[in-house]
Amino acid sequence: MKYITIFFIVGKICEEILHSSDSSTAKSSTGKRVIERFGFSIFSPDHNKAQICKCVVCGDYKPRLHACLSCIYFGCYDKKHIHQHSEDAKHHLAIDVSYGIIYCFVCGDYVYDSELEELARAQCHRASASLGLKQKFFPWEPSEEELILLRCNPKRRRVTESSHIGLRGLINLGNTCFMNCILQSLAHTPILRDYFMADKHACQANDESQQCLVCEMARLYQEFYSGSRTPYIPYRLLHLVWTNARHLAGYEQQDAHEFLIAALDVLHRHCKEMNGISDSNPHHCNCIIDRIFTGGLQSDVTCKRCNNVSTTIDPIWDISLDLGPGSIHSSHLLPSSTAAASSTAQTSASNTGANDSSNNAVSTPSSLSFASTDFTTNSPSTGFTNSPGNYEPTSLVECLKRFTKTEHLGNSAKIKCSRCHSYQESTKQLTMKKLPIVACFHLKRFEHSTGYHKKISTFVSFPEELDMTPFMSSARCSNGYNGQVLRSHTPNLTCDNKYSLFAVVNHYGTIESGHYTCFIRSLKEQWYRCEDHLIKRATAGEVLNSEGYLLFYHKQVLEYD
Template structure:
C-alpha cells in the first residue's frame, strides 16, 4: 500500500493541488456551519438522475455529483475522463482508473484537521468513527465486498514480528488484530482521535495505529514491536516480564486497554447502555442472554450481558471427570508431558450446543423466583441476543487447580463458515430451541467466515504460540513470530485451535 495515493491522484495534486479536495470535504462532508448544511441539502443530488441517492460522489475535476448505485459517477468519469471523485458519505477518494478507493496521507491529514477544528468550535460532536455498524458503513461493505484487490503474489499486510523473549503470545494476537477487516479499515483511515495528546506516547491505540501503518506500508522485513510491548507492560502490569503469558488473557487485556483509551471520545450507546460506541465495542461486543426459569411456576428471569469472546468447554462433564481421575491417580495413561492426548474429538458446533443448552442448577443452587418470592430449583440457559461483527471463540485447553495443571489436546473440528442462527435467543422457548422463520434462517447477518486461528504448541509448562491468518479469500499464511509462510486451508482446519476468529460473512473481502 502506498501512503501517498495512486499515480493518478499524485498527478492530480501536482497539477491542481489539494484545494479541490479541501473544498469538497469542508462544504459537503463536514458541513460544520448552518449555511454549509443548507448548501449541502440543496446541492447534494445526482446531476444525472436528479435524485438524492445514497453514496453520492463529487468529481474532483469539475462541479458534478453522481450516484454510485446507478453508476452515474462511473459514466461521468468515462465520458469526461475525470478519474477521481470523493465519496460524500466517508470522504474516501475513488480512482476510476485504478478501479478502487485509494488512501492518501496528505488528504487524510486535511480531513482530520478539518474535523478537529469543527469539533473544537463545537460544530460537530464526533471525530472518531461516528458510524454505527448496522447502518451506512456496513452497507458500504455489503455492497462492495471486493474492496481489496490482492493478487496471489501480493505481500500487503504480511509482516513478521520479532520475538522479544517469550512474546509469541503477543505476536499472534497482533497478527489476528491487524487482519481484522473493520479494525484494519479504521486504523488505515487514521480515525483515531487521541484523548491523551499531552502524553500520546503512552496511548496504546496510537501505537496500534502506527503498527497498522507499518504492516500495510509494503515493507517486508520483520517488525520489532518493542514500543507495543512496553505499553502492554505499562497498562497491563500482570502481563509484565519475560515469562510466557496466555494469548487469550493478552487478547482480553489488549481490548480492555484500547477500549479505555477510546472510551472518552464516544458517548454510550443508546441501544446498549453496557458499552460505548468505541471501535472495540462496535466490532467485538455481543450480547449474551441468560434465562433462569423457575421449575415451579415457569417464570423466566432474563439478563443480558456484553461479551468480547466466548469461552467453550471441550467435552462432556463425564469425559472430563474421567480424565481428571486419570491425572489425579498419577498414571501415564492419556497424559504426556503435561498434555492430555485423549483420542476423543468434538466440533465447534458441539461446544456451542453445550454452551447454550439448558442447565439444571440443582437443589444446592436454588434461586429466588421473582414470582414465587421464595428460593426454587431452576434451569439456566445462555443464548446469543446480539452477535458481534467479529466473534472470538476461546477453546478452554488449559486447566488449573490446586492439585494439577494440564493442557487438553482434544481435537476440535471447526468450519471455515459458521452459521450462528441456531444459538440465537429468538429461537429459544421453554423446551429449548424452536425453528426460526425462513427469513431468520436465511439471514446472512448470522453467518461468519473464519479469518484467523491462534494455536498453542507443546505443553502447559513449555509451549509456543503460532497463528494462521487469512490475507485473501483463499490465501492463508502461517505466522510464527518473524517467519511468514504459505499455508493451505486444510492445514488451518486440521490445526489444534486455541482462539478462533470469525467475522460476519458480509464483510467477506477479495
C-alpha cells in the first residue's frame, strides 16, 4: 500500500485572484484559509489510504498529475484534463502531486510565496515524522535577519588555489610525534571532518571535571580550519587522553597504532555516554566513531570431518597485517569479556620505544560484542599456522590475500564441532562481512619474539585506490567453503567497495627509538608531508614510495541507512 501525501504549498496567490485584498495580512490569511480548507496531508498510516492517484478522466497516473485545491479532483496536466476542469468549475488553483507546487490557471504559471512555502516545509516535516519517514533535505535559505547581517558584512573569505585552509602544524610536546600523526590523519578524514565542522556534536555533560574528548576534537577541527597557520599546541587533548587511557600517560615514545586505538575507544565511550547508551545494550551504538570506523570481520571455522561451518562476526576498527615470512598468529579477535584485560597486557609488553601495540591481527572495540561463536577450544593455545605462506608479501593486496586465505588449524588447536560433538581439526578463513567507511590497515613492522625484538623494514607497496570486493564474505565461492576468493565480480559491487588513500603514517628508525611522520591528502587532492610543526608539499610518488606503517583509506561510495 502506498500512502499518498499531498504536502500543500500555496504560493504567492496571484493578483488576479486576490485583487480585492489590499493588505498583505489579507493575502496571507487568504492563502492560509486555502491551505486549511483544501490542502490535505496524511499524518498516520490509518488516514486517507490510497494505492495511487489517477486522473479522473483518463486514469493516467504518470508525472505532472495535478490535484484541484477547490474540490476533490485529480487531472493530468499534459492532456489538459486539469485545465478543462479549471474552465468548467472556475477553480483556478491546482497542486502538482509530484512536487507540491501550485499552478495558477489565471496567469498560466506556477506561483510561489516564501511565507506559505515555509508553512509547507513545517507541514512536510510533521507528516514525515508521523509516518516514520526520513526528513527531506532543504537547502539553507537565509532569514531576513541573516540577510541583513550578510548585507552589513559584504566581505567574504573564500578558498582559492593558494589557500592552505585545514593545514596546520602541531607542536611536539616531548616524544609526541606519534600523537601528532594520528591527529593529522583524523583531522583530514573527510567524513569525520564534515561531522565536526557541521557542529553535530552537542555535549550534554554537566560536570566540568568530566571533560569530553569529543568536545576537544571539535575544538581541534575549528583550530585546523580557522585559517591560522601558526602551529597548534594540543596539550589539552593530550591531557584528556592521558586521563582516559592511563597506559599512555608519560613522555616516553609510544606506538602510533596503540594511540589510534586508544583515542578511538575514548571517543567512542564519550559519544556513547552523550547518547545515553548503556553498557547493558552495547549492540546498538550508533555514534559517529562506530559509523565511520567499525567494520565486521567474519570468521568461518570449518570442521574437516563433517564440513560443518561455524561463523562468527566481530566488530573491528582496523586490520593488522603480518609482513614476515610465514604467519604464526595469536588470536585474531578479542572476546568482549576479555578485551580490557588483553589491552592492559598488551600495553605492559610494549611501552618502550616505538613498540608494536598488539599481537592481534585485528583490533576489536572493547565495548562492542557480536554473536559469539558456537564452538569451544580444547587447548588454551589459539595460535594457528598459515601453512601456504612462507614468503614475505610485497604489496598491501598480497597481505590481504594472505589474511583472507584459508588456514589450517593445527592439531594443538582442535575445535569442538557443534555437529560432531567432538574435537576435530579444522580450517579457518577470515573475510570482511561489513566494510567500514574508513579502513585503517596496520602493517605489523614491529616483531616481538622470545629473546629478541626487531623492526621489519620490508617495502610493501600500496595503491591510491583499493578494491576490497575480493576480500568480502559475499565474494567467496558458493560450492563448499574451499577457501578461495572470487576474483571476478560485478561492476556495481566493485564500485561500492572501492577506497581512496588519504593518509599514511610512517615510522623511521629502530624499534628502540624512532620518529613518526605522516602524509595527508588535503581538500584540493594535494598531498602534504607533516612532521610535527613542519608541513611541506609532497607528490603522490613520494607517498606511494614511503615505507608505510598505518594506511588510511576512505570509501568512495557511501551507503545511507
